[in-house]
Amino acid sequence: QAQLVESGGGLVQSGGSLRLSCAATGLIIKGWYRQAPGKQRELVAVLTDGPETNYADSVKGRFVLSRDHAKNMVYLQMTNLKPDDTAVYYCNGDDFTGSNNYWGKGTLVTVSS
Secondary structure, three states: OOEEEEEOOEEEEOOOOEEEEEEEEOOEEEEEEEEOOOOOOEEEEEEOOOOOEEEOOOOOOOEEEEEEOOOOEEEEEEOOOOHHHOEEEEEEEEOOOOOOEEEOOOEEEEEEO
């Protein structure tokens, strides 16, 4: 069954760090998005067809996306976290045909000031 499973969220103080993980089954992971309370879901970091990763301006220099091809997992290392980073973080991916897009259930990150 195709699925994406996120983990690693939690409560952290401002300036702290967290590492999120996304494990994929039968899917190709495309990247991370987040949705803060009362706001629309937004891009955080997405993989491109090349070696680059596109980051939202708000996280550049603080978040780093990495991947483990052998495990079909993607990680989001988040440093210098700010209260504005508080959101549910979602992993996003496509099936191998590229025709269908999938979301994980999300993992909550809460940054206290």
